[in-house]
Amino acid sequence: MNRQILRLAIPNIISNLSVPLLSSVDTALVGRLDGVYYLGALAIGGMIFNFLYWGFGFLRMGTTGLTATAYGGKNDAEVGVVLSRAVLTAILGSALLLVSQYLLFSGAMLIVSTSDEVREMAALYFYIRIWDAPAVLALFAIQGWFLGMQNARFPMYITIFINLLNIGLNIFFIYGLGMTVDGVAYGTVIAQYLGLIFALWLFFRYYGRGYIHLGRKALLAIEGLKRFFSVSRDIFIRTMSLIFTYSFFTIQSAALGDEYLAINTILMQLWYIMAYGVDGFAYAAESITGKYTGRGDRAGLLQAVKLLIAWGLGLGVAFSGIYFLLDEHLIRLFTDNPELIALGLTFFAWTIAAPLINSFCFMLDGIFIGATVTGPMRDSMLISTFLVFIPAYYLTVDLLGNHALWLAMTAYMLARGATLLWFLPRKVLAQVG
Template identity: 35%
Template structure:
């Protein structure tokens, strides 16, 4: 199947299912935040914020299960290699479930180590640890879902990926309400609801995968057992994803540092940042829809050796990315205060979040170039540039945050905005070389 001609209509047609699917991803965190936030318990809300930071760092370190799987599955599909398409699913699932099981087994070591590095406090850490311990029960399922999502996106099955996210979000929201509002389980109940939802999503994803592969899929996988886990296949799996993993760790460190900076200021500022980060998450995931489209279009242009298509893909996806960034900035600015009031009943948290809202509204504008450039370099398979830029940007961000500590909460948010700018500048430095190489 060939891609539609490069036009604005084609870009949007390719992007909207991804955007819709991406929008559902942060809704898991939003549901957790709203359910616990409506109890008015600032300590519990801050505990979920701190616990989410720990879980995101530990789980998304292995986000290559999503990103790497997409590229390699798409290549197998393009080569009309149905055997490799099936093998990619099995390898991704085996890797995801195996890493998740290892995380679960090592939680006795990982949880104390993570909280030793964060500036929480006894009461806050107790609430956060309850959330994290519950989430670890879903570790294998969470990483398995990463692999299935990446596999489905590589096949272009964006509607199936959307269904997977919807199932997880609905179950998560229902269980959050049951465990927190009905049973009073607090932050631990939020974590348990999310863990159960992840196992339900894994079961749904396996059913979708069997349906997509068609009749006889399981029997076909059994016949190719000998080729599923050969040394060359495993080496390629890790080689493709090594730079992506380093990049992801660097960016996760940036956001973990941001959460720790809020924790350093106290329970109320940390809870306020957790509320505001829901705006940031939704903006990032939606704009990532155009970044994913850029991956596909840039990769196709490079594959064809077309410099003009490469430049046109950058221009068209850039128009949508910056346009969407402006729209989200305005939406946050206009609707931020009532949304904050809906998310939390705590007056101190509402006031603090409202005073920082203008910084949040700037994130989609300043972050748009970084997200777009990510898509361009992933499409160009320039993993080294992605890795180096993320490491440099994170280091510069940490130095900026340290320098701005006298400005308290304002300094924390200015440093975060600077981090997005550093990412864009670092990747931008590689653009002339990339463009020249394609022109040649």
């Protein structure tokens, strides 16, 4: 079982770590430009796209779980229908984003309190980057399908290809052409479309047209649609709550001033690096638990759950140890501003503690997604966001200032792990055997 987990997890870890590598390089590039407002603009722009694209995260997560259960049950027809439904949903969703782009940015700016310079640069970034929406959403569906088919190598190839290309383009646009956040945006758009072309080539080369189902009867089958949209709805609500939390964090950071926004953005990069590393095992959990759920194999599912949680916790301990040993050195990777470095060290204890807490709930997320038990995930996130995170912040902000944001984030992650653990035997394990 450990070999099976590692076969899926290692490619996912490699590909996942390239995502925060890209984000970290962007932060480091922009963090060295004259004016902290460039870094603030990147943070605001990133927040908006997190809200928009993570909202469509069900295209990746739901597709993985539904494909894996169909694959485990040896239902090849349903495997193909899931992919077709997901891609069509991606096309419709991206069209909606493009049509409403001006409304989306204007609405975001109504709730963000920031300087005029940050607002201007964020607009420049947003109106370029929004044009990668069709490629991004289609890639969500295709990569989720690959993972559901127990193929972690292809998503790794695609992600590494996109992110290395993106890094190279960003460096060229900023240092070669003298651009700022617009260079980061153009680099991202170009890389995403080339990545989509690569993903389609892999699909047709190694799977062929046999898995494409465009027949109206298959796509509109009532039971299949109900399950697809039920899973998608729960993951969408769960993801919206997640995005709300991170967006609230960014908005309140901006309200404290450009310096706090900049350093919280840097420290959050270290959260993301850890999250993407542990998510390699969480993605493996989606594939494996989906397969055993589809087979109705309770013993295999129980063994997988235990081992996956153990792997996740082990990674969390390792990341906390690295952050403890390298504290200031890690901050210096993102900025050479002495004031920002000193400010970052003031809040770095929260970053050290985060992997120990966060890794547990990330693994449970993967287990629930793979088993397509999405209702409890939705409920867990709503509880953690609105009954823990928000009260924790407002009850402590007057006393603790920026520490209140990090305290609220930590309490939020603890609540996610605790509620998912409570649901685990009652919802995931109980449905098999």
